[in-house]
Amino acid sequence: MTTVAPAKPCGVTETLRLLRAQACDCSGDLPRIADALADLSRPGAFDTVVRWATQSQARGRCRHADAAARLLIAAMAAYPGDFEAHAAGTARVTGPLSTGGVRS
Known part of the structure; x- marks a missing residue:
């Protein structure tokens, strides 16, 4: 089975995938921002x-929020x-993004 990667991944989609994977119970902001x-x-x-x-940098109860803020800025x-x-609203993918299959 061959998997073909997209020619250019979407920065928003990949960032969202990473933010959802970083979400933890101690930072209520991460799910809202995602x-x-x-x-x-x-x-x-x-x-x-x-x-x-x-x-939000350095204001979270854990390092997840700090790391997520740095990731988002980058x-x-x-x-x-x-x-x-x-x-x-002119992205290749329109409407709310899904990050199905992401495991935290």
């Missing part, structure tokens, strides 16, 4: 994601076009 990231075209979602990523810097496309 939900906002899953549907960036929803009004206010992009601003929520950016605000959380830039203001992903937005590395894949600005993907984030802009999702926020504008």
